[in-house]
Amino acid sequence: MLSEIALYGAIETGLIYGLVAFGIYISFRVLDFPDLTVDGSFPLGAAVAAMLIVAGWNPWVATGAAVLAGMAAGAVTAILNVKLNILNLLASILTMIALYSVNLRIMGRPNVALLSEETVLTPWYDLGLAYHQVPVLLFVIVAVVSLILLWRFMKSETGLAMRATGANARMARAQGIATGGMIILGVALSNGLVGLAGALFAQSQGAADVTMGVGVIVIGLASLIGGEAVITPNTVIKALIACVVGAIIYRLAIAFALNADFLGLKSQDLNLITAVLVTLAIVLPGVRTKIITRFTRNKA
């Protein structure tokens, strides 16, 4: 029903969107900052990486530059909010639409092809793995490394200060935390991760395109919420694992929907399926709690 290649493809895309979900976890969950910049910082990362790779840079350096570009975009959103007192949602929308023009300027044209260019994936193809397994291997490594770094960061003093800022800004300020700086750092970090995802996606896709960012926020949120439904995010490490798991589940669901010819489903039904999945993900944890309480009551 689901071919091996389609399965690996879903996991590969899921791992990349897991990075997006990390970013959205930091902004929406840790900082309580609804940030839509990601729809712009995803193609920004792709654009920066693609242009540098085409110019002959080392693909890892290019990917690093994409992370920095994403962080800069996030910092702009946060500064608009913190320093200029623009509502956080609006600030992120402003940055997002501005990035459309910026991305076009960076690439000079709407689409930069990376087919036949040397990417971060190129050396891995010589390892002797099947063609469709290579990106999964590399992206698992990237996702795990990012996860560990993020986890350690969240447990550090700065990370704790950031979490305090999101949980109770007034209290955090009273404890001497510069909450404005924490918001800027957090949103920058969040968009840096999204920029990384964009850069990797462009390299596995063979092109960077300005339209790539459409709906990234929705997919990221769906992944985050879906993951939280499966894994209760009561600790940071569990929340981070939930991000990746949710993103992979989301992509697997789409792969199944694409392959569900027997159900009569087609790709045009995907938006509906997404909506149903997200609704289920939101509703199911409540149902689970109900079931658990019923069982415990029975025991008692």
Next chain:
Amino acid sequence: MAKRTLRTLIGATLLAAASLAQADEQKVVAITQIVEHPALDAVYQGVKDELAEEGFKEGDNLRIMHESAQGNSAIASQIARKFVGEGPDVIVAIATPSAQTMAAAARNIPVIFSAVTDPVGAKLVKSLDKPGANISGVTDMLPIERHMDLLERLVPDAKTIGTVYNPGEANAVALVELLEKSLEARGMSLAKAAATKTSEVLGAARSLVGKADAIYLTTDNTVVSAAEAVVSVGERAKIPVFAADTATVSRGAVAALGFDYYDHGRQTGSMVARVLNGADTADMAVESVDTLNLFVNPEAAERMGITLSADVLEDAQEIVKSDR
């Protein structure tokens, strides 16, 4: 419970065996397009019709898989993996982003692209004459030179040509660059106005008033969607508006020497049929649009202050009226 699992397993095996037996005589063509859009849908229809005409009947000796990526690149990527995983005989990728995604995913399966303006720039093929790998197809690059010939014939004293385009559309940008070169060689100049959304087309067209002697619209999706806005400006300011696609002529443009995306699909279908019959994509040159039809709209010409001469009307394949 175990019994039911066993039964399901046996059923599935039988089904798989049956579909395998069928696959022996059936060719499989997988078609993907980046988004649903009248022109791209017409290409899809054209491919299907041409295949049927060449003896590949859907449901009979041909199975067609068709998926649209809904304009979403992550879904395009997953569609590509799905197709590659099922190993069809030929994959048809409609429009540049779909073609690039397929090119990145398909290693040994022949891919025929369609409605791609600049296959070399998109790195799909090394050269138009010799693609050299598993990918070839049909480019919808406009015959800009012939369009400018027509424009000069109808508006001989035009010095500056205006165009409205979306700087975010890969195809449109490539065309505008070509247009600029063509006009330079003719001693004319180009006035560009950018519109990133359909709602910006009217304002962009207005900005051309006083600068342009004629307006030429490429096959830019954003602009074509809002062609009426450009036509209304042309009528009010007496600037003749020319189009690259024939459908826009009945929406009020003066003339177009265009092609039909349905014919484009037919041409793509014929390449697909050749691959199904054993041709190697590496040796198949990228084809360009072969049939061009002149559509004119005398009523629109009058409103924009020019008259179409009798010989132009004679040359026209079709004389159309505005729909309004």
